[in-house]
Amino acid sequence: MDGSTKADTTATSLTGAEIVLRALVDQGVDTIFGYPGGAVLPIYDAIHAQDAVRHILVRHEQGAGHMAEGYARSTGKCGVVLVTSGPGATNMVTPIADALMDSIPMVVITGQVPTHLIGSDAFQECDTVGITRACAKHNYLVKDVTQLARIMHEAFYVATTGRPGPVVVDIPKNVQFAKGAYVGPDAIQHRTYSPRTEPNDRRIEEAVDLLARAERPVIYSGGGVINSGPAASAALRALAKATGFPVTSTLMGLGAFPASDPQWLGMLGMHGSFEANNAMHDCDVMLCVGARFDDRVTGRLDAFSPASKKIHIDIDPSSINKNVRVDVPIVADCARALEALGAAWARRRLRRPSLKVWWSEIDAWRARRSFAFPPSTKVIKPQYAIERLYQLTRDRDVYITTEVGQHQMWAAQHFHFEAPNRWMTSGGLGTMGYGLPAAIGVQAAHRDALVIDIAGDASVQMTMQEMSTAVQYGLPVKIFILNNQWMGMVRQWQQLLHGERYSQSYSESLPDFVKLAEAYGGHGIMCDDPAKLDDAIREMVATPKPVLFDCRVEQAENCFPMIPSGAAHNEMILGDISGDEVSDAGRVLV
Amino acid sequence: MTRAPRTRARPARAAVKDDPASAYDMTEVAEEIESRTLACIVDNEPGVLARVVGLFSARGYNIESLTVAETDRNAHSSRITIVTSGTDHVLEQIEQQLLRLVPVARVIDVTNSTGGIERELALVKVAGVGEKRVEALRLSEIFRARVIDTTNESFIFEVTGASQKIDQFIELMRPLGLVELSRTGVLSIQRGKEGVG
Ligand SMILES: Cc1ncc(C[n+]2csc(CCOP(=O)(O)OP(=O)(O)O)c2C)c(N)n1
Numbered sequence: 001m002d003g004s005t006k007a008d009t010t011a012t013s014l015t016g017a018e019i020v021l022r023a024l025v026d027q028g029v030d031t032i033f034g035y036p037g038g039a040v041l042p043i044y045d046a047i048h049a050q051d052a053v054r055h056i057l058v059r060h061e062q063g064a065g066h067m068a069e070g071y072a073r074s075t076g077k078c079g080v081v082l083v084t085s086g087p088g089a090t091n092m093v094t095p096i097a098d099a100l101m102d103s104i105p106m107v108v109i110t111g112q113v114p115t116h117l118i119g120s121d122a123f124q125e126c127d128t129v130g131i132t133r134a135c136a137k138h139n140y141l142v143k144d145v146t147q148l149a150r151i152m153h154e155a156f157y158v159a160t161t162g163r164p165g166p167v168v169v170d171i172p173k174n175v176q177f178a179k180g181a182y183v184g185p186d187a188i189q190h191r192t193y194s195p196r197t198e199p200n201d202r203r204i205e206e207a208v209d210l211l212a213r214a215e216r217p218v219i220y221s222g223g224g225v226i227n228s229g230p231a232a233s234a235a236l237r238a239l240a241k242a243t244g245f246p247v248t249s250t251l252m253g254l255g256a257f258p259a260s261d262p263q264w265l266g267m268l269g270m271h272g273s274f275e276a277n278n279a280m281h282d283c284d285v286m287l288c289v290g291a292r293f294d295d296r297v298t299g300r301l302d303a304f305s306p307a308s309k310k311i312h313i314d315i316d317p318s319s320i321n322k323n324v325r326v327d328v329p330i331v332a333d334c335a336r337a338l339e340a341l342g343a344a345w346a347r348r349r350l351r352r353p354s355l356k357v358w359w360s361e362i363d364a365w366r367a368r369r370s371f372a373f374p375p376s377t378k379v380i381k382p383q384y385a386i387e388r389l390y391q392l393t394r395d396r397d398v399y400i401t402t403e404v405g406q407h408q409m410w411a412a413q414h415f416h417f418e419a420p421n422r423w424m425t426s427g428g429l430g431t432m433g434y435g436l437p438a439a440i441g442v443q444a445a446h447r448d449a450l451v452i453d454i455a456g457d458a459s460v461q462m463t464m465q466e467m468s469t470a471v472q473y474g475l476p477v478k479i480f481i482l483n484n485q486w487m488g489m490v491r492q493w494q495q496l497l498h499g500e501r502y503s504q505s506y507s508e509s510l511p512d513f514v515k516l517a518e519a520y521g522g523h524g525i526m527c528d529d530p531a532k533l534d535d536a537i538r539e540m541v542a543t544p545k546p547v548l549f550d551c552r553v554e555q556a557e558n559c560f561p562m563i564p565s566g567a568a569h570n571e572m573i574l575g576d577i578s579g580d581e582v583s584d585a586g587r588v589l590v
Numbered sequence: 591m592t593r594a595p596r597t598r599a600r601p602a603r604a605a606v607k608d609d610p611a612s613a614y615d616m617t618e619v620a621e622e623i624e625s626r627t628l629a630c631i632v633d634n635e636p637g638v639l640a641r642v643v644g645l646f647s648a649r650g651y652n653i654e655s656l657t658v659a660e661t662d663r664n665a666h667s668s669r670i671t672i673v674t675s676g677t678d679h680v681l682e683q684i685e686q687q688l689l690r691l692v693p694v695a696r697v698i699d700v701t702n703s704t705g706g707i708e709r710e711l712a713l714v715k716v717a718g719v720g721e722k723r724v725e726a727l728r729l730s731e732i733f734r735a736r737v738i739d740t741t742n743e744s745f746i747f748e749v750t751g752a753s754q755k756i757d758q759f760i761e762l763m764r765p766l767g768l769v770e771l772s773r774t775g776v777l778s779i780q781r782g783k784e785g786v787g
Contacts, residue, residue, distance in 0.1 A: 130640070134648055
């Protein structure tokens, strides 16, 4: 439009749609997930005319969003989505909010009605920047093609730097047709946005002062260590090795520290291990790195780790002192801060303290074996199913995604990760329906890997239609459904908190998952016998197609241990309890 | 500008022992609520005001007044002055959350910075005759208010100054026939030769 008349005459002038594609290529994007519609047809035309960027056609825009998230989290790259205006954009709201909560870098390109129709309630018009303002890290409405290239590059810059997150670029259709000059990514410099990545030296020294004197230290690591990249995981391991400190992590941080390491305490939080939560409660120095003191982690705030000095490394200054007051704030990229701590530790020639008393306490907590469960030869215990899945896939290059519910927690407890970027789960928003599309996104990035969605029977039906996408692109994801015929986590809360009134949490009329798999052109497996489980899992792993595995498990199993709402870390429930153990105040929480 | 303590759900570290508390810590504790003036230097892009205001509503922060205008056309920047209130902890979060917004370049705590100046302008319409009318005019002189419109039965005064001065003026005008009022909200700037923006 505006810029077109002049730009037309220059040799480098491209249409807006071509600019979008060119920018994607220059940003190193090889795969995008999307769904066409009237307001993005020019961009689809441009996609048709090239083959540098592969487009994966989904069945619902939400699926595209979660695929991009899975792709991003398993590669460390930015996920990219392309959807149309109106319903295409509103269907993307859930994954955008999900990516914001879990700090996943994602660029979402949405079509918009032509600029002259904006505000007229045109067909498939919605205020996309208005709707996504509250759930995206940033967003843009591109009204002028001459700004398009700059905004595209800026969107990638904002999405991937600092605390990563989703960025929306809303492009009216006439801007996609208009011609303008292209500029490359190098020319981009942001005026107001420049996240800080280098730690402050004085803070590092203060932190080492605390660490060096600690008698009961704990390292509490989070998703930020994964986001920061492999260097952060390496630095975390090195620091743990140098100090000998115990390490726990949030749900989002699993894999940054190897689960096989003797210093590993398991996950912390509401369904975390007894040893991790007690170590958090009783520690004298806590090193929090790339985590945000989420309520699922802290439990009751006024009883949270009462006696500790706290060091908090985060790239987002607003995370520091938000929920919990800390003593040494370090605003920096996790890798840079951990490396600096390691270097300062070495420079002072500090040795690995014995921490004998502390470790003997931890060992006593460990001896409670809080993740243990009573075995059964009659029914498949959900924990057992995950244990077998883990054992039988250990020799494989494996990536795990999950849905949301009990199965998610059991997966976190019983599947063990040695490396970062292997574990994709919706932690912050807790989005049922995340896992299946996320698995497809992971598989699109890692063709030869074994990608498994550990699912629940309720969650998996929220985005089941993406099985069709998996079949179309030959992405052999394995959907391992722990089928308890309940919204298990809801049932558990109703049992523990609502007098066993199971309101609307039974999964009536479940589909025949085997037939459903076949209807999609995948492969279906059903197993309800513990004795046959190993063979069934082997069959799943050996199948070169998408698989729906209907694993019929114990229906009434509850997920333990558990810190009930309103309780502190040292008030964990280890086994089945009655409703009386939850305070009235706890009952009102989610 | 310290207010009387109000009861408010405190977001962190409520140290009330026997309280049932919760994962979200909904403990009610009396805490000092203070008022604070923040100046945000922002990139003047479309929607920037919506971002700032949306942040306040989304996170449950208060806005007592807000002024905004472009201040440097070439640099494309605007200054938003916000008067907000909350506990010290909340005010600290507000500053950090504002800085998280991509188009926000700087946030200045005008209240706690040395040399922060705050001014407001009000237009005050007072209707009346006789004694009251004379008294209104006399008081307006003390406040250095300007008369910008006059009829036989009314004045409109234009008064500038710190918010407290304007509050005072308004209170004095109320019994004298105040019928309409318009205030700009607080503007801010720093003393001295340094400029920000
Ligand atoms: C989109 C969405 N809606 C509702 C919820 C609330 N919710 C949390 S867990 C859960 C039940 C999940 O059931 P299922 O997928 O069968 O897993 P299970 O707990 O049985 O392992 C529900 C309804 C949610 N997390 N996400």
